[in-house]
């Protein structure tokens with residue numbers, strides 16, 4: 033940003049912040065952070081032209097600007113609307129937004145197969161997080177869901193179109209990283225599907241990145257398929273001397289074994305630096321890498337339970353409601369889960385929790401089971 | 409008064425010689441002697457509003473066109489006409505191709521477009537030939553090409569066929585399609601007036617809008633603005649269809665009452681077999697349906713006229729919209745549920761699938777409506793439909809989402825009992841192709 037760029041004041045959910053002119057509402061909200069930030073399923077700051085499609089980031093503009101204070105008549109996509117000086121925006125404080133977002137989540141799940149138990153993305157899936165945080169607990173559709181057959185995109189990537197939310201991120205990624213338009217959308221409406229032209233394998237050294245930009249389990253890494261659940265693997269940052277890319281990656285390990293290699297992602301789940309296929313698919317030995325240490329994960333997900341940085345503290349009422357546990361992960365699994373045990377204080381574990389932390393005390397687990405049994 | 413279709417009946421008016429003999433290209437002669445900005449001023453004065461559906465003032469749209477130094481500008485004529493019930497542009501282009509070409513020439517000159525496009529609905533294949541012939545004739549006679557009539561102004565017009573997608577009628581999807589891409593609507597802003605075709609400033613107007621520039625030049629903006637009423641100036645083409653004695657394209661002055669339009673012999677000539685009027689969709693499939701009792705009189709008891717303001721009087725609660733002028737009449741035997749289902753199927757089929765509420769919601773509404781229509785619905789489905797349409801409306805990228813939501817909302821708003829009848833009479837709903845027969849009973853049984 034040049035020094036001349038004027039600063040605009042924008043107020044989001046009663047928090048005022050100054051941002052350079054041209055900043056979108058979403059990015060201004062990201063500066064504030066926490067629950068003030070609208071969820072974004074299609075916008076990706078690294079991909080030009082992305083955003084505007086999924087409609088999860090809708091917000092209410094209750095005051096257009098200082099000059100023209102009229103509110104905007106409709107909810108707007110915060111990822112594609114730039115701030116004006118004196119603008120006032122409502123995200124979580126607007127019942128209209130909450131309601132509309134619930135509708136959007138419902139629509140995104142309408143034809144989703146809900147196959148999380150067999151999906152490799154489960155545990156780091158933005159759609160899981162989204163429906164958990166903004167959706168409702170039941171579904172109102174009684175219709176058969178649209179299905180598509182799976183498709184292999186090249187040797188290492190599998191496409192599950194049934195899980196796709198058509199965010200177009202992979203399309204932008206494939207076009208912008210590879211410079212070729214081979215990956216796109218066929219058909220339209222609820223039969224639109226991601227495909228390659230036509231059934232072509234994508235041969236490009238960087239094409240593996242489409243897996244990382246995909247917010248759901250539609251594009252998955254075949255070398256990791258069904259090998260492990262992400263929450264059993266421990267993410268560590270690592271690097272190697274790579275002739276093709278920066279070589280800065282994240283390894284997902286269990287013990288000494290490298291199960292998966294991905295790019296490093298920032299706290300919005302966006303790739304920091306694209307990595308090449310060689311690093312991603314072929315370097316699966318710990319000895320291939322220089323390990324830097326446990327990754328810090330800021331996103332809300334089971335990998336980072338209660339660990340994310342700069343988290344907004346829960347409102348006390350909510351905490352009381354859910355038996356003194358922190359919200360966000362409030363599925364009622366506490367009674368039977370091996371994961372959420374009272375004697376394990378997740379915030380005391382260095383780095384993200386990982387399966388070993390839960391296995392350590394087998395005795396406690398056993399006793400707990402007895403206790404649960406007795407309660408019944 | 410007829411301004412557009414005045415000469416439509418003349419034998420051979422499709423050809424240059426005859427068109428010219430009947431006063432054709434006189435408006436162009438006049439316009440080419442004016443300064444481009446003066447033409448824009450005339451169009452502004454005329455009060456002409458876009459005839460493609462939204463009714464946005466054409467002159468204002470033109471004055472928003474960005475004019476950065478050294479960047480070409482374009483005019484694009486939207487001839488995609490795919491809205492169910494709308495077939496006025498087809499008539500105009502088929503019978504009076506030179507009227508459109510003349511309008512395009514004047515508008516291109518006013519806006520400074522040296523390369524102008526007609527994006528035409530793919531199914532109108534034969535009209536492409538008609539237009540191309542007219543373009544060739546206009547070129548031969550010095551109305552297109554280089555240095556038009558010695559003014560130094562160059563203009564080429566290309567006709568581009570669409571490939572059968574309703575969504576490509578939405579102006580930004582149209583531009584994408586014209587660029588050879590998938591016809592997905594763009595996210596606005598930027599608007600086409602700033603970044604349109606190939607990111608250059610572009611004006612997109614409907615066929616009828618651009619054709620109306622010819623009479624505006626002929627009689628002057630001031631005189632044009634005196635025709636009609638209030639902000640509904642000039643004449644409007646209405647394509648009337650459904651249960652009427654004389655379906656077709658009519659040119660009306662916008663101070664005509666809806667009642668007269670349906671029952672007068674000059675226009676639709678009433679409803680066949682003496683049936684009663686049940687409902688009407690006055691502006692193409694996207695606008696809300698209105699029951700007979702709200703069609704001739706507004707909720708305030710005033711006469712309803714065929715114009716932008718009067719048709720939308722009462723908002724969506726008791727009014728509707730002028731839309732594109734696709735006038736669909738339903739008599740007492742028509743089933744509103746079935747009708748709504750058909751429209752829902754259309755929008756489901758035509759959604760581009762970019763944004764989740766429209767992509768998923770349109771299909772969901774169609775499936776529920778199908779259940780209700782075929783006697784498999786539940787009472788709660790009606791409320792669910794209402795809720796779904798509310799989740800789509802206003803939350804999408806382009807107005808197709810709204811267009812899919814409005815017909816469903818209006819049908820439930822005004823004909824809820826008919827939906828309920830389908831739920832409570834599942835057997836009958838399957839064997840009869842209409843809902844509550846003689847529904848019109850409690851409504852007025854108007855005749856002229």
Ligand SMILES: Cc1cc2nc3c(=O)[nH]c(=O)nc-3n(C[C@H](O)[C@H](O)[C@H](O)COP(=O)(O)O)c2cc1C
Nearest residue numbers: 458459460486488489490577578579613614617807
């Ligand atoms: C889904 C959709 C379909 C449309 N189809 C057409 C069409 O077929 N013809 C048309 O002139 N305008 C159509 N429009 C309106 C155009 O987007 C645009 O408003 C119009 O071409 C502007 O011209 P006007 O100002 O002369 O009316 C459509 C809009 C939407 C949202």
Ligand code: SF4
Nearest residue numbers: 196197199200202246
């Ligand atoms: S495959 Fe993934 S990244 Fe691509 S459009 Fe679908 S959800 Fe988005």
Ligand code: SF4
Nearest residue numbers: 760762763766804806
């Ligand atoms: S509203 Fe429907 S047609 Fe319009 S952009 Fe969204 S999905 Fe496409």
Ligand code: FES
Nearest residue numbers: 084086087089111
């Ligand atoms: S993130 Fe803004 S619309 Fe998807």
